[in-house]
Amino acid sequence: MSRTAEQIGRTELGPRPLPPLGEQRAATNLSVVDTVLDNGLRVIAVHQPTVPMVELRLRVPFAGTDPAHAPTAEVLAAAILTGTKSRDRVAMDTELALVGGELNAAVDPELLSLGGNALASGFDTLLTVLADALTAATYTDDEVAGEKARLIERITVARSKPNVIARQALQRHRYGDHPFTREIPEAADVAKVESADVRALHQAAVLPRGAVLVVVGDVEPVKAVAGVSAALADWRGDASAAVLPPLPPLTPGDLLVIDRPGAVQSQIRLSAQSITRTDPRYPALQLANLALGGFFSSRLVENIREDKGYTYHARSYPEFTPDGATLLIDTDTASDVTAAALLEIRYELARIALVAPEESEVDIVRQYAIGSLLTSTSSQGGLASQVAALAVLGLGVDWLVNHPERLKAVTAEQVAEAAAEFFAPTRFTGVIVGDVAKLAPLTCIGGVRFP
Amino acid sequence: MTVSQPHRYTLANGLRVVLAPDDTAPVVGVSVHYDVGFRSEPEGRTGFAHLFEHLMFQGSESLEKLAHFRHVQSSGGTFNGSTHPDYTDYFEVLPSAALERALFLEADRMRAPKLTEENLRNQIDVVKEEIRLNVLNRPYGGFPWILLPPVLFDTFPNAHNGYGGFEDLEQATVADCAAFFDTYYAPANAVLTVAGDFTVEAAKELIERHFGDVPARPRPQRPSFAEPPPTTEVRADHPDPLAPLPAVAIGYRIPDPIDELDAYLAYLVLAGVLTDGDGSRLQQRLVYGDQLVTEVSAGCGMFGPFEARDPDTFTITAMYSPEVALDPVLAAIDEELERLASTPPDQAELAKITARWAASLHKEHDRIVSRTLALGAFELLYGNPSLVYELPERISAITPDAVSAAAKALRPDSRAILTVTPSGGAE
Numbered sequence: 027m028s029r030t031a032e033q034i035g036r037t038e039l040g041p042r043p044l045p046p047l048g049e050q051r052a053a054t055n056l057s058v059v060d061t062v063l064d065n066g067l068r069v070i071a072v073h074q075p076t077v078p079m080v081e082l083r084l085r086v087p088f089a090g091t092d093p094a095h096a097p098t099a100e101v102l103a104a105a106i107l108t109g110t111k112s113r114d115r116v117a118m119d120t121e122l123a124l125v126g127g128e129l130n131a132a133v134d135p136e137l138l139s140l141g142g143n144a145l146a147s148g149f150d151t152l153l154t155v156l157a158d159a160l161t162a163a164t165y166t167d168d169e170v171a172g173e174k175a176r177l178i179e180r181i182t183v184a185r186s187k188p189n190v191i192a193r194q195a196l197q198r199h200r201y202g203d204h205p206f207t208r209e210i211p212e213a214a215d216v217a218k219v220e221s222a223d224v225r226a227l228h229q230a231a232v233l234p235r236g237a238v239l240v241v242v243g244d245v246e247p248v249k250a251v252a253g254v255s256a257a258l259a260d261w262r263g264d265a266s267a268a269v270l271p272p273l274p275p276l277t278p279g280d281l282l283v284i285d286r287p288g289a290v291q292s293q294i295r296l297s298a299q300s301i302t303r304t305d306p307r308y309p310a311l312q313l314a315n316l317a318l319g320g321f322f323s324s325r326l327v328e329n330i331r332e333d334k335g336y337t338y339h340a341r342s343y344p345e346f347t348p349d350g351a352t353l354l355i356d357t358d359t360a361s362d363v364t365a366a367a368l369l370e371i372r373y374e375l376a377r378i379a380l381v382a383p384e385e386s387e388v389d390i391v392r393q394y395a396i397g398s399l400l401t402s403t404s405s406q407g408g409l410a411s412q413v414a415a416l417a418v419l420g421l422g423v424d425w426l427v428n429h430p431e432r433l434k435a436v437t438a439e440q441v442a443e444a445a446a447e448f449f450a451p452t453r454f455t456g457v458i459v460g461d462v463a464k465l466a467p468l469t470c471i472g473g474v475r476f477p
Numbered sequence: 478m479t480v481s482q483p484h485r486y487t488l489a490n491g492l493r494v495v496l497a498p499d500d501t502a503p504v505v506g507v508s509v510h511y512d513v514g515f516r517s518e519p520e521g522r523t524g525f526a527h528l529f530e531h532l533m534f535q536g537s538e539s540l541e542k543l544a545h546f547r548h549v550q551s552s553g554g555t556f557n558g559s560t561h562p563d564y565t566d567y568f569e570v571l572p573s574a575a576l577e578r579a580l581f582l583e584a585d586r587m588r589a590p591k592l593t594e595e596n597l598r599n600q601i602d603v604v605k606e607e608i609r610l611n612v613l614n615r616p617y618g619g620f621p622w623i624l625l626p627p628v629l630f631d632t633f634p635n636a637h638n639g640y641g642g643f644e645d646l647e648q649a650t651v652a653d654c655a656a657f658f659d660t661y662y663a664p665a666n667a668v669l670t671v672a673g674d675f676t677v678e679a680a681k682e683l684i685e686r687h688f689g690d691v692p693a694r695p696r697p698q699r700p701s702f703a704e705p706p707p708t709t710e711v712r713a714d715h716p717d718p719l720a721p722l723p724a725v726a727i728g729y730r731i732p733d734p735i736d737e738l739d740a741y742l743a744y745l746v747l748a749g750v751l752t753d754g755d756g757s758r759l760q761q762r763l764v765y766g767d768q769l770v771t772e773v774s775a776g777c778g779m780f781g782p783f784e785a786r787d788p789d790t791f792t793i794t795a796m797y798s799p800e801v802a803l804d805p806v807l808a809a810i811d812e813e814l815e816r817l818a819s820t821p822p823d824q825a826e827l828a829k830i831t832a833r834w835a836a837s838l839h840k841e842h843d844r845i846v847s848r849t850l851a852l853g854a855f856e857l858l859y860g861n862p863s864l865v866y867e868l869p870e871r872i873s874a875i876t877p878d879a880v881s882a883a884a885k886a887l888r889p890d891s892r893a894i895l896t897v898t899p900s901g902g903a904e
Contacts, residue, residue, distance in 0.1 A: 030656040031592035038692075045581050047552060050574035051503040051674065077839040079568045108755075113764070119755040124827035126836025128754075145836050172768060174551040179771040179798060182721045186616045260642070286717065291614040294594010322556075332543060335602025338610050350621045358610050390551040399573045403845045404502035 032410035039236045045430040055398060058423045059247035065262050069254050071247035071412055072423060074406050080250075081143045081406045082129075082152060083414035087267040087348075088237050089115035089205060091381025095222070096135065096208035097215035102224045102232075103133035104173040115169065118155055125151045128161070132293040135206045136270045136347065137418060138232065143407065146244040153257035160261045163228060170428040180214045185210065188286070188358070188459060192293035195284045195457045200297055206273055206347070234258065236267035238417040238451070242410035252412075273298050274347050279455040280475040281368075285462040285467030292460030296371065298453040300344055303351075303419060309432040311438035311448055312343075317441070318342050318378050318449060321357060321398075323390065325374045330357065336367040346419055353448065360461055365467035368458070368474075376452040382442035384392035481860045483852055486678055490693040491665025492587075495852050495862045497672040497678055506849030507579040508568035509587065510857045512668075513661035514561045514785075515639030516702055518796040521648070524641010527560040528604050528649055529657055532543035533567065534558065535596040538589035542596060547580055548714070554580050560639065562785040564642065565858055570846050573674040580671075580803040586688035587664060601646050608640050616719040620897055621726035621794055622779040628713045629728040629790060629893035634702045641888065657680045663694035670853035670862075673845050703787060706730040712814050716900035724796045725803060727810070728893040729886075731777065733787035735858060742872055743879040745782055746790050749830035750822055750880060751793070751813070756829070758813050769806050770795040783854060791887065803896060804825075811889055818885035821877035829875040836870055 031395065057073040088099060108115045122128055125148020131140045131248045140159070143150040184190050190210065197207035205366055239258075276299040301308055312320075319326035319342030332335045338355035361368040403409040403426065416425055458465070468474045484496040518525040536542040549556045554571030564896040569579040612618035622639045630636040643864040671680050703876065707730075732740035751759045752775040763770045778785055797806060841847040842865075864871075 029659055031651045034655055034658055035538055035589050035591040037538055037589050042581070042585070044539070044548060047576040048574040048577060050572050052504055063566065066599045077843040079836060079839045081845065083744070116756040116761070120829060123754055123756065123833055126832040126834075126839075128833070143836065143840065145832065145839070172765060175768065176764070179722055179796070183616065185797070186612055186721045225678060291609045299812050303787075321550055325552045328543055329853060329902055332599065335662050338603055338607035356682060358606070358614070360606060360609060390547065393553045394550045397575075398555060399571050400502075400553065401504050401555060401845070404504050404845060405840075407843070454777055 031068050033422050048194070056423060056427065057247055059251050061251060063255050063258070065258065066266070067258060067261070068238040068417065069251050070238065070417055071241040071244070071245070071403060072258060072413065072425065073247050074242050074409055075244040076406060078146045078244050079143055079406055080146045080149045080152065080245050081410035082141060083240040083410050084140040084156070085414050086232060086239050086419045087136065087269045087271040087418070088133060088140040088231055088449070089268045090231070091135055091205050091271065094215070097211035098219050098223050098227050099133045099138070100177055100211050100216060101170060101219045101225055102172055103131045103138060103276055104177050104229070105165050105170050106131045106159050108165050108169040108173065109164050109166060110158045110257055111164060112162065113155070113158060116158070121151055121155055127152050129156060135208050137475050150247050150257070153253055157257045157261060160232060160258065161367065165221045165224045165228070167221050171225060174178070174216055174219060178216050181210055181216065188289070188291070188293055191284070191286065192295050192457060192459045195282070195459055196295045196297060197198065199282050199413070199454065199457050200276055203351060206270060206275060218234060220275045231268060233263040233265055233267040233389035233466060234261050235263060235265065236269070238414065240414045240417060242413065243406045269348055273347060276352060276455060278453050280473050281456045281458050283465060283468065283474060283476045284459045284464060286459050287461055287463070287476055289361065289459070289461040291360055292458055292465065294357050294359065294364065294371065294456070294458050296366055296454045296456035298455070299447065300351040300355045300448060302346065302349070303421065303425070307444055309436045310444040311389060312395060313433070313436055314378065314383070314441045314445040314449065315342055315353065316345065317383055317387055318445070320391070321394055326357070329374060330359070330367050330370050334366070334370065336360070336363045336370070339423060348419060361464035364458065364460055365471055367404065368468065369471050370449045371424060375421045375449050375454070378445045379449040379451070380446070383438065383445065385438045388436070388438040388441050392433050392436065394434050398428065401424070436466050485856065485862065488664065488688055488690055490688070491663070491696060492688055492691065493668045493802055493856060494684060495670040497670070497848070497852055497862070498675055498677055499672065502672050502845070502896070503573045503578070503674050504570060505573045505576045505671060506568060506570045506845040507576070507583060508566055508670045508849045509583050510566045510670070511662055511666045512564055512699065512855040513665045514563040514565055515797070516562045516634040516872055517700070518663055520633050522644060522653060523645045524604065525641065525645070525649060525653065525657065525741050526565060527640065528600060528646060529654060529674050530558045530560045530565050531600040531604060532592060532596060532654060533586050533590055533753070535600065536591040537586040538591065539584070540583045546684055548578060548582060551792045554579065561678070561780065562639070564784070564854065566850055566853065567844065568849060569893065570849070572764060572829065574669070576675055580609045580687045583669065584691060586669065586690070587662065588691045590658060592658065594651050597654065602650065605643060612640060616717060616721065617724060617897060620724060621728070621792060621895060623633060624715050625726045625790070625792065625893060625895045626779070627726045628711050628895045629707065629730070630704060630788070631705045632702070635704060635788060659694065660697050663696060664688065664691045665696035668853050668856045670849050670856065672849040672852060680702070695792055706891050709894060710890055710893065712896070714896045714898055717897050718901040719888070720897055720899045720901070723794050723799060723803070723899060724794065724897040725806065727793045728894045728895070729791040730891070731789055731791045734783065734789050738874070739871065739879070740871060741777065743875050743883040744777050746827060746830050746875045747817070747883045748777060749833065749879050750817065750826060751775045753830060753833060759810065762809055762813055763806065767809055769801050769809060769903055770797040772796050778896050783858065786858060799899070807814050807894070814884045814887050817881055819882035824877065827875070827877060827880065832868070834872045835869040838865070853888060
């Protein structure tokens with residue numbers, strides 16, 4: 027039995043109609059406590075007992091303008107869970123493991139993030155270990171030396187990755203030497219960090235005031251807050267955690283080409299100034315962005331992947347900082363089609379800015395925005411991360427709960443206005459990382475500066 | 478875990494169905510697992526199973542190109558597919574109102590996918606970009622999942638590159654696609670899984686409506702991919718001009734994950750004892766103690782456990798400084814394995830692994846995507862989706878002696894060692 031592709035693609039009955047959507051049940055109301063403790067720490071506890079687990083997300087504003095801040099902060103994040111006055115690194119790991127728990131720390135130019143989870147029955151243990159790290163991390167010389175050595179190797183590996191190279195180039199191109207650009211410190215600067223520097227930074231900057239702790243899971247919110255309040259009672263500090271200084275508005279300009287000899291693919295990274303989530307235009311811009319490149323059925327993906335085959339992925343997405351926002355467009359394409367891909371990106375930007383999207387397209391992105399919010403917040407981990415991301419921008423669970431209504435209220439006209447205002451290709455700047463020897467066609471389309 | 482047993486039944490055309498209702502959130506997951514992965518692709522057609530997965534999204538009798546994506550996303554859902562050694566899965570997660578749509582979309586491409594030259598050429602280009610992105614243009618591309626199998630295995634199904642070579646991908650024809658579909662994408666060779674917010678009666682009715690008339694075709698005979706383990710230590714090196722640090726992957730053969738599940742689980746526990754958490758043996762010895770490596774990890778399966786039949790692989794990978802030689806790293810690993818082989822770990826050490834597995838399985842259950850896919854994969858591989866929920870107990874029953882025996886079986890004289898050597902020269 028061997029059929030041809032044509033025979034396979036046809037049945038006697040012929041094409042069938044798409045079934046309609048059924049009745050959608052609303053998500054159950056979330057039980058939430060959002061409060062500020064005596065020490066200035068904001069705690070948001072959400073009851074979501076879908077599985078007997080609990081998720082924690084701590085976000086401490088952790089900016090610094092001193093050039094030594096970024097390398098010291100990286101070492102701090104690498105070493106904060108390596109021992110306290112009463113627990114060494116193995117004891118911490120063992121206590122957590124016995125309650126099915128884990129804790130991790132990471133830092134970026136804005137935030138020190140500690141996160142983890144455990145069986146709900148081990149919530150107190152998770153909090154105890156977290157509190158111990160926050161109040162009594164020791165940063166012994168041995169542990170700091172070991173973490174520094176590993177960090178330097180991880181930095182070396184990270185800096186060899188094309189997406190990291192492109193991100194660094196974009197940051198420099200957009201913001202020069204602003205602290206926001208110091209996402210991966212230089213290995214040489216990490217080597218200079220002493221354990222005393224790390225202890226001093228912890229003392230000065232790991233502060234509860236201005237920080238937020240999100241708890242999501244199978245723990246009653248009132249009990250969760252009481253548990254946090256008791257466990258973190260000794261975490262104190264008069265000063266407030268340090269917020270990133272405002273970013274200068276983005277200046278539109280030529281795309282800077284960065285040479286990566288031998289590369290078989292180019293990274294195209296574009297960016298433009300945008301607006302915060304609380305701006306009244308934001309819901310419309312969110313929908314315009316989805317239509318452009320915010321999901322698979324977007325103009326960018328359908329054009330440069332599904333039609334032209336220039337790329338495996340293309341996306342446009344917002345990036346938020348406490349007082350601002352930008353739009354980013356990413357794609358990676360084979361060297362020989364880099365210029366053609368850039369041309370199509372500019373075409374799609376101009377098209378969405380100039381020609382109002384159809385009502386039907388707006389309905390698709392609206393349904394997607396509402397539905398994907400529902401699915402992405404249906405797990406404890408997903409909800410915890412979303413709430414934490416909003417909390418650092420000063421928003422709460424109510425923003426999340428009310429957002430579907432905001433999206434429903436957006437008109438096609440508002441989407442067109444947002445697209446016209448924010449997606450004009452002349453508003454963008456960016457970088458292209460690739461093998462310059464293969465990128466000559468870029469000179470044909472202009473708006474590109476070679477090294 | 479307090480979940481009800483999944484419902485299982487089979488349609489007249491042979492399609493196996495798993496239903497796992499759970500109303501904690503108003504969302505549903507729908508997946509179809511086909512019992513064919515990249516181990517089944519023919520010689521000269523490396524990467525074909527994955528390429529074909531891409532084509533299954535390119536339209537079917539009732540759905541123009543791009544319609545599948547648009548219908549899922551305009552219903553508020555997300556989708557994807559992935560190709561594994563022994564199966565290929567497709568899934569959607571959506572608000573529960575869109576359940577029937579998801580069933581319609583999956584049924585339509587199971588019944589009558591549109592396999593056209595134009596879409597094939599387009600997706601060959603897309604897959605080549607995917608390979609450039611994930612393998613050719615980045616350091617450690619394909620490490621270890623593409624690089625290690627040809628060192629550990631001799632036969633084409635087990636050893637070849639599942640992403641495929643460009644020359645093979647470019648030679649793929651529409652006729653290949655038709656033959657592959659007719660052979661492997663029969664309803665009797667697939668599992669449909671629905672998890673989340675629905676009632677069993679309503680789902681059964683919808684499934685019969687949409688899948689009931691997918692014509693039956695014979696279920697293909699599943700070949701054995703068995704081959705003997707290596708009789709010596711086999712070494713190979715992969716020069717990587719983009720890699721800044723050397724890396725090593727050590728591959729060992731392990732018991733049949735299906736027929737010898739408990740023996741297999743002992744290796745899963747062993748992987749935890751070796752590298753899970755700062756207190757684990759190899760983290761302590763290699764990373765913090767001797768400070769020979771930057772990172773080390775161990776595990777079953779090239780992409781994680783429970784996604785392949787026999788033969789499966791136990792892998793230890795490490796990245797280390799150029800000043801460190803490989804042999805001391807290997808010697809330290811062998812010493813730690815010997816220590817475990819001669820003295821079984823105590824119960825307290827295993828209790829950590831057991832608790833973390835229980836927690837990670839809860840987390841997997843909480844994400845509807847992973848819950849749906851796990852139920853489908855366990856139906857496909859084990860004929861028993863409930864096994865997902867029995868795993869914490871099965872894992873906690875693994876004895877110290879069993880872990881010790883597993884460590885003893887990871888012999889230096891029957892393994893593959895693949896090194897990645899930076900070859901870009903000084904910058």
